[in-house]
Amino acid sequence: MVGWHKNVGAGLTAPVPARVRARHCRLSRGCGHVDPSVAGARPNLFHPSDRIIGVIGTLDPRQNERERQLLEEIREQGNTPKAARLFQDLILSHYRAYGRDLPWRRTTDPYHILVSEIMLQQTQVERVVVRYHEFLERFPDFESLARAPQSEVLLAWQGMGYNRRAISLQKTARLVVDEYGGNLPADVETLATFPGIGQATAAAICAYAFNMPVVYIETNIRRTFIHFFFQDQKGVRDDEILPLVEQTLYLENPREWYSALMDYGTVLKKRTVNPNRRSASYTRQSRFEGSDRQVRGKILALVLEEGTVTEEEVAARVSEDAERVKRILGDLEKEGFIAESEGTYSCR
Template identity: 55%
Template sequence: MSPHLISEFRQRFASSGMTPDLVRDFQDEVMEFYEAKGRHEMEWRLRFDPYRIVVSEVMLQQTQVPRVAVMYPKFIEKFPDFAALAAAPQTELLSAWQGMGYNSRALRLQKLARQVTDEYGGVLPEDPELLEKLPGIGPATSCSIAAFAFNRPVVFIETNIRRVFIHYFFADDFVVDDRDILPLVEACLLPDRSREWYWALMDLGTALKTSVPNPNRRSRQYVKQSAFEGSDRQVRGAVLRALLACDGKNIEEIACSVGESGERVEKILGEMCDEGFFVREESGCYRVQR
C-alpha cells in the first residue's frame, strides 16, 4: 500500500473509528495485495488437509518460513498422517526434526497425534476450544488451525497480523495492547474467506518487516528473543545431536562432544530427561527415549 493510502486509513480511523466503509476499503486493499504478492506457492497452502495444517502451524511457531519450506515436505513424506506420526519411534521423529530448533515441539506434536488418533479416531476436531486442549496448541495456534484447515471465522492475533494493524491504525500510539487490536481484527474479518484473509494479513505483515521499522516493538506483548549463541537452547540442540548420533554416552563423554562443562551438561540432561527426551540408565549413561 502507498504511504498516502496508509495515511488516509489512519486519518479515517482516528476521526470515525472502524466504519463499514473503512472496513470494506481495508479488506479490498489487503486482498489486492494478496492476489498480487501473496505467498501462494507455500506447500502447506496447497492442500487443506488438517494434519498437514497442524504440522505446518507447529513448525511455523518459532521457525522462519524459508527453513520450514525445506523441512516440511521431508517431514510429511516420512510421517504422512496422524497415525504414522503417532507410531513413529522417538529417535526417528527427533532425527527428522533436526534443523528446525525448539525440539520440544516435535515431542508435543507426536503427543498431539497420539491424542487425535486415540480420542478422535484420527480426525482432527474443528472447534478451537477442543484444538486448544491438544499438546502444544495455544489460543492463537488453535484459531489459525481452525481457519486454515476448516475456514472457520475465528478471531486471533499473531505477530504478522499484529504488525499490520499497529502499522495501519495505531501510528501515534507508543504502546498498543492486543485488547485494542482484537476488535479491529474481528471487524475486518471476511467470515466466508477466513483462510485467505488471514493468509493475506500474514503475507502483508511479512512484507512490512522489510519496508518499515518494526511496528511490533510498540506492542505491549512484544518480547525480544534472547541471543541463541551460547544459550541453553544451543547446548540442548548439541546434546540431542550427540545422543542421536551415538546413544549410551555418559555426562563426561557428552560434555566433551559438545564442548561444555560437565556441570552445565548434567543440568541440561536432567531437564531433558524430565521433558521426555532422554532416559538415564543404571550405568549412568544416557540414551534417547524410545
C-alpha cells in the same frame, strides 16, 4: 463483547458468536471488493522520492495509494466502516497480487495444516518449507506419526529448534488416533487442550484447515493492525486489537484472509520500523549463541547421532562445562527427551 482468552506465548483468540457473525456480515458486505486490475498486474518501479509517510512502499503505486487512503481515513475519522472496507481491499489486493506460494496453502488436509502450524510457531518460514516436505514424506499421516519411535520424530525435526514441539506434535497425533478416530476436531476449544496447541494455534488450524471465521492474533497480524489502526500509539494491548480483528474479518474466505494478513505483516517488518515494538507485549528475542537452548540442541543431536553417550563424552564433544552439561542432561531427561541408565544417556 466476547470474553477473550489469552494464549501465553502465542497471542489471543476468541470464538465468533452468532451476534458477532451477524455484525461481520453487515460490515463485510462489499468490503471484499478488490480492483480486478491488480491481480494480474506487473508492479511498476517505486521511486524513493514518491514515499508517503506511513506507507510501506510496495513497489506498486496503486497499493501505495490504497495505503495512503487507509492511513488518512483512520487518522482523520478513526475506525469507521469505510476504514474497514479500505483495509480489506488493501490486504486482499496485495495478497492476490503478491501473496507467497507456500505448500501448506495448497492443501486443506487437517494433518498437514497441524504440522505446518506447529513448525511455524517459532521457526522462520524459509526453514519450515524444507522441513515440512521432509517431515510429511517420513510421516504422511496421523497414524504413521503416532506409531513412530520418538527418536525418529526428533531426528526428522533436527534443525527446526524447540524440539519439545516435535514431542508435543507426536502426542497430539496419538491423541487424534486413539480418541478421535484419526480425525482432527474442528473446534478451537478442543484443539487448545491438545499438547503444544494454545488458543491462537488452535484458531489458526481451524481457519486454514476448516475455513472457520475464528478471531485470533499472532505476531504478523498484530504488526499489521498496529501499523494502520494505532499509528501514533505505544503500549498497544492485544485486547485493543481483537475487536478490530473481529470487525474486519473477511467472512467469505477466512482462510484467504488470514493468509493475506500474515503476508502483509511480513512485508511490513521488512519495509518499515517494526510496529510490534509499540505492542504492550513486545519483548526482544534473547541471544541464541551460547544460550542453554543452543547447548540443548547440540546435546540432543549428539545423543540422536550416537545412540548412547556418557556425561563425560557429551561434555567433551560439545565443549561445555561439565556442570552445565549435567544440568542440561537432567533437564532433557525430566522433559522426556532422553533416558539415563547406569551413567549412559539415550533417546527415549
